[in-house]
Amino acid sequence: MQKHWQTLHKKRLKQTEQHLHEANQTQDPEAIHAFRVSVKKLRALYQMWGHVLEGPPIDEALLLPIDSLYRLSGKVRDVQILQGLNRQVAQFHLSPIPEWDVYLQHREKVAQKRLTKALKAEIWFPRKDISSAFNQQVSQISKRQLKGQLRRYLSQRVNALADEIISAPKHRRMHDLRKRVKSLMYGLNMADKTLPEIRQTYHHKALAYSAQTLGIWHDWYVWKDRFVKFSAKQTNISSSRLQEWHVFGLNQTHSLAEVSNLQLVEWQRALGI
Incomplete structure (x- = not known):
């Protein structure tokens, strides 16, 4: 092993x-x-x-x-x-x-x-x-120590993520959620040879859907943030055009945050936490 x-x-x-x-x-x-x-x-x-x-x-x-x-x-x-x-x-x-x-x-x-x-x-x-x-x-x-420590590690990561889902407002700390989900995904992928049951136990596929949505949300969040900074320095572009793009970015981040939050809640319910 x-x-x-x-x-x-x-x-x-x-x-x-x-x-x-x-x-x-x-x-x-x-x-x-x-x-x-x-x-x-x-x-x-x-x-x-x-x-x-x-x-x-x-x-x-x-x-x-x-x-x-x-x-x-x-x-x-x-x-x-x-x-x-x-x-x-x-x-x-x-x-x-x-x-x-x-x-x-x-x-x-x-x-x-x-x-x-x-x-x-x-x-x-x-x-x-x-x-x-x-x-x-x-x-x-030892092999026994390894299995025990891996189970404990993944259980702690899952519980920490579940607590984050409960306590995190929809549009705050989403980046932390994203990093936790991605880290857990990597952990599950690496541990499945040592603990073959781990993917099913922690509903790997459902978590993967959420990770993908959170990734897209993060991209749009960064886009919106950069656009706001860009807009603040513009004097030759009409405010209506800047506002139109800003609202579009806001809508994208809000809708993706809603979807990812629902996906994570469903994953949490599947775990019975």
Whole structure:
């Protein structure tokens, strides 16, 4: 069983390094996105094993070489998503605001320039050191301990998420909800080999639907937030056009928040919590 986790960790590390190399070579949006996803999965693995081992599975300093790239690539990815949402807005025949498109193009150019500079720097990713440290820690825990600790970890994550659903107002702390859901999804996906019953126990499919909706909500929330900041500096665009776009963004975030909240409540009811 320990071998499975060591192999999974090795795979996660290799994927992160490969996606980093591809992003460095091509700077393709999908390569950047793949790199960020691989880092999130790696972090989720370390978070889970930090609970299992009751301490960090590796020295966090070993991940410092990729931290700045993760943040910079996130800024590029955010702008690219906003541009995609702009294309969706155009389908609703709102009064065009070309200045908003130009603004986002400029933001992408600035973010891409910073990322390019960082990628051109010498990238040192200590995969062997990280893998060796993780393998040593994993080998010290028994199969029985591992199963017990994983069950306890996932149960705590589920209960924490359920409490968040109950206490969180519909349009506040949604970002925290999104991160909790995504983290739990990663945990369930990783643990299903060790605990085969876990997906059914925690209604994995229902949670996946909610995670997808929360992701779309987050994209529109960021779009609305950026548009408000953009609008505040505009003096040559009519207030009616700015208001039209602002209301559209508000409606999108409100409706998606409603849907995701209902999905999470249904998931919670299925669990019997």
